[in-house]
Amino acid sequence: xxxxxxYTEAVLSTPDPDSFVTKRLDSIEVDLGGIPGDRHYGLLRxxxxxxxxxxxxxxxxxxxxxSILSVEDNAEIARGLGVERxxxxxxxxxxxxxxYERLTLLPQGARLLFASGAALICEGENMPCLGPGEEIxxxxxxxxxxxxxxxxxxxxxxxxxxxxxPGTIAAGDAVRIVLP
Amino acid sequence: xxxxxxYTEAVLSTPDPDSFVTKRLDSIEVDLGGIPGDRHYGLLRxxxxxxxxxxxxxxxxxxxxxSILSVEDNAEIARGLGVERxxxxxxxxxxxxxxYERLTLLPQGARLLFASGAALICEGENMPCLGPGEEIxxxxxxxxxxxxxxxxxxxxxxxxxxxxxPGTIAAGDAVRIVLP
Numbered sequence: 001x002x003x004x005x006x007y008t009e010a011v012l013s014t015p016d017p018d019s020f021v022t023k024r025l026d027s028i029e030v031d032l033g034g035i036p037g038d039r040h041y042g043l044l045r046x047x048x049x050x051x052x053x054x055x056x057x058x059x060x061x062x063x064x065x066x067s068i069l070s071v072e073d074n075a076e077i078a079r080g081l082g083v084e085r086x087x088x089x090x091x092x093x094x095x096x097x098x099x100y101e102r103l104t105l106l107p108q109g110a111r112l113l114f115a116s117g118a119a120l121i122c123e124g125e126n127m128p129c130l131g132p133g134e135e136i137x138x139x140x141x142x143x144x145x146x147x148x149x150x151x152x153x154x155x156x157x158x159x160x161x162x163x164x165x166p167g168t169i170a171a172g173d174a175v176r177i178v179l180p
Numbered sequence: 181x182x183x184x185x186x187y188t189e190a191v192l193s194t195p196d197p198d199s200f201v202t203k204r205l206d207s208i209e210v211d212l213g214g215i216p217g218d219r220h221y222g223l224l225r226x227x228x229x230x231x232x233x234x235x236x237x238x239x240x241x242x243x244x245x246x247s248i249l250s251v252e253d254n255a256e257i258a259r260g261l262g263v264e265r266x267x268x269x270x271x272x273x274x275x276x277x278x279x280y281e282r283l284t285l286l287p288q289g290a291r292l293l294f295a296s297g298a299a300l301i302c303e304g305e306n307m308p309c310l311g312p313g314e315e316i317x318x319x320x321x322x323x324x325x326x327x328x329x330x331x332x333x334x335x336x337x338x339x340x341x342x343x344x345x346p347g348t349i350a351a352g353d354a355v356r357i358v359l360p
Contacts, residue, residue, distance in 0.1 A: 032223055032241055043212055043223070053291055053299070053358060054345065061212055061301070061344045108360070109288045109304070111233055119233070121241070124289070164241045165234065178233060180288070 006100040008114065008173040009071060012093055014039040020092035020131055027170035028094070030118050030163045034065030035094060041065070050127060062162070063123045068112070069093040069158035070103035080152035083140055090135035093158065095169060100177060104155050109180035117167030123160045128153035186280040188294065188353035189251060192273055194219040200272035200311055207350035208274070210298050210343045214245030215274060221245065230307060242342070243303045248292070249273040249338035250283035260332035263320055270315035273338065275349060280357060284335050289360035297347030303340045308333035 012022035017039045034041045045062040047054035054060055074086045074096075088096040097103060110122040133149025192202035197219045214221040225242040227234035234240055254266045254276075268276040277283060290302040313329025 053293065058345065060299075061342070063301075063344075113233065119240075121243075162241070164243075165238065 004100055004177040004179070006070075006097045006103075006112075006175040006177055008095060008169065008171055008175055009098050010088060010093075010096040011169050011171050012088060012095070013037065014092070021135065022089050022092050022094060024089070024171075027116065027168050029166075029168055030066065030120075031166045032163055033062065034163060038094065039092075040067070040094075064126075064160040065163060066094045066120060066161045067092055067126055067158060068095040068097060068103065068120075068161055070100060071096065071098040072101060073104050073156040073158060077149075077153050077156050080156075081136070081145055081148060083136065083145070086136060087139075090139065091132040091157065097175060100175075102155075104158055106159055106177070107180055111164065111176075111178040111180075112161065113165075113176040113178065114167075114169045115173040115175070116170040117165070118163065118169045119165035119167070120161035121164045123162055125155065126157050126160045128157045132157075184280055184357040184359070186250075186277045186283075186292075186355040186357055188275060188349065188351055188355055189278050190268060190273075190276040191349050191351050192268060192275070193217065194272070201315065202269050202272050202274060204269070204351075207296065207348055209346075209348055210246070210300075211346045212343055213242065214343060218274065219272075220247070220274075244306075244340040245343060246274045246300060246341045247272055247306055247338060248275040248277060248283065248300075248341055250280060251276065251278040252281060253284050253336040253338060257329075257333050257336050260336075261316065261325055261328055263316065263325070266316060267319075270319065271312040271337065277355060280355075282335075284338055286339055286357070287360055291344065291356075291358040291360075292341065293345075293356040293358065294347075294349045295353040295355070296350040297345070298343065298349045299345035299347070300341035301344045303342055305335065306337050306340045308337045312337075 044059040047058045108124040112120045128150045133146035137145040224239040227238045288304045292300045308330045313326035317325040
């Protein structure tokens with residue numbers, strides 16, 4: 001195993017479970033289902049188009065509890081789209097990290113250990129979908145950005161994680177990233 | 181994704197939670213914690229020497245719910261130890277498969293879909309420890325087999341899995357193995 005370090009720029013959760021857009025908080029508490037109250041919270045969740053092994057709507061273990069982005073990958077998406085910036089809120093991120101290159105390529109099984117106590121398991125790349133593109137398009141008033149996002153965000157849209165060790169994640173936390 | 185097929189030779193559970201030795205059943209029901217009543221059942225479990233990231237005894241998500249062996253890898257361990265056979269009960273297996281070469285090398289994130297309905301996620305190789313070696317040594321009356329087992333079983337001792345889709349696993353089930 002090889003260790004790497006990163007920094008927690010922000011932690012976020014969905015204030016409105018009807019929207020995937022997140023809002024910054026000082027800290028979040030996580031348990032085995034993710035972030036209580038967040039849109040993606042739960043031990044089980046319905047299979048969607050990403051889980052083609054199961055009929056859509058089948059209740060399966062929720063491994064897509066927490067979405068993590070990096071400042072670096074976000075900046076790369078913004079460059080690709082020719083916009084000034086991409087806010088993590090628009091992509092529904094729960095954690096924004098900095099200091100780790102190519103976060104989106106972190107392999108399944110990597111561990112993220114936060115200084116405030118919680119630890120997460122990387123479940124792999126978060127596949128880009130239309131929703132965040134529509135947020136970006138709406139902010140910049142450029143409709144074409146919505147469909148361009150999916151391609152521009154490939155291998156840059158961050159990772160999804162599940163909780164291994166329940167506890168706290170706080171803005172400002174140092175993060176130890178342990179490769180499998 | 182590439183598909184492979186295997187066959188469920190046996191399903192087993194621990195009748196006595198004080199021992200890791202398992203016993204054959206016709207079928208088992210699994211939920212998000214594993215096999216209810218089994219020694220390794222639970223959403224949480226205490227970290228042990230295999231999870232060096234956490235202080236021993238820290239309660240973490242249980243990804244080591246179900247132990248799966250293959251007839252082929254078992255036969256290879258038996259050859260290495262110079263004994264006639266290794267029973268899955270002695271290794272505390274919950275499922276014994278046949279027809280898939282080098283099961284123990286199945287990567288983390290592979291899915292195992294059982295004909296009776298349940299689906300599991302491969303969490304990686306099960307690292308050999310002393311307990312099963314002691315069972316083998318006791319059966320054959322050869323003390324030296326206990327310590328030889330750990331080396332002989334490396335990359336042959338099967339995998340640990342967690343439950344993705346709750347349901348039934350039955351002896352005789354066809355299994356679809358989907359690589360990540």
